[in-house]
Amino acid sequence: MKKLKTILLVTSILIVSLVLTSVALANTRELTTEEKLQPLYEEKATLEAWRYWEGLQLEKRKDLVRDTELVIEQINKTIQENQDTIDNILGSPLSTASSGGGATDSQCCWKEDVGDDYNEKLRGWCDVSGNDIDFVKTMFAENGALNPVAVNWNKNGSFDKGMCQLNSAYHLDYINGEDFKDWRKQQYYCRDVYVDAVERGVITTRFYGYNVRNQRATSGGLICNK
Numbered sequence: 001m002k003k004l005k006t007i008l009l010v011t012s013i014l015i016v017s018l019v020l021t022s023v024a025l026a027n028t029r030e031l032t033t034e035e036k037l038q039p040l041y042e043e044k045a046t047l048e049a050w051r052y053w054e055g056l057q058l059e060k061r062k063d064l065v066r067d068t069e070l071v072i073e074q075i076n077k078t079i080q081e082n083q084d085t086i087d088n089i090l091g092s093p094l095s096t097a098s099s100g101g102g103a104t105d106s107q108c109c110w111k112e113d114v115g116d117d118y119n120e121k122l123r124g125w126c127d128v129s130g131n132d133i134d135f136v137k138t139m140f141a142e143n144g145a146l147n148p149v150a151v152n153w154n155k156n157g158s159f160d161k162g163m164c165q166l167n168s169a170y171h172l173d174y175i176n177g178e179d180f181k182d183w184r185k186q187q188y189y190c191r192d193v194y195v196d197a198v199e200r201g202v203i204t205t206r207f208y209g210y211n212v213r214n215q216r217a218t219s220g221g222l223i224c225n226k
Helices: 002-028 033-081 083-090 116-129 133-142 170-174 183-200 206-220
Strands: 151-153 159-161
Touching: 116 133, 116 183, 133 183, 133 206, 159 170
Parallel strands: none
Antiparallel strands: 151 159
């Protein structure tokens, strides 16, 4: 009986030793490739979740811009639908010069035989400058097509872009900004640049169009009030 107990005791000790050895080996074994990559998978999932969230925020901003444009479009539509009533109340039309020519009371320069959109942009130049004809002619000389996204590349690698051909070397932040996407806001910005150039005596180099404004106005069919 005593011998049996001794055998059982030794066997138990061996079993415990084997279990402890297995545990130790399990703790010191090399991780599998999948186990090694698990933290990276988790980090990737976190990054993807973050990018998804950023994407949602971007879509919200785009929706906000679209909503704003829809509101403006609806307001313009309402004005057009009630233009006769508005004209009767105010005594003078608010609409832009119609196709075929003619300027509104607030328009200092215009062109014949062009669409409403074109003369609306010309009227915008008049409005932001208080009917400064030299300014309007200069802007016309810079970009007679009145294309708000027109681009011209220079030999030094810079480029001129927008309603008044802003140079990327000096105005890149503005060109890449949100306001640049609105041609009306471009016109206000261009006016500020023009006034600053006049005050500093650098208008002839800041806007080449200033030097040929009268020639370009004549050749381009621009009509301005005296």
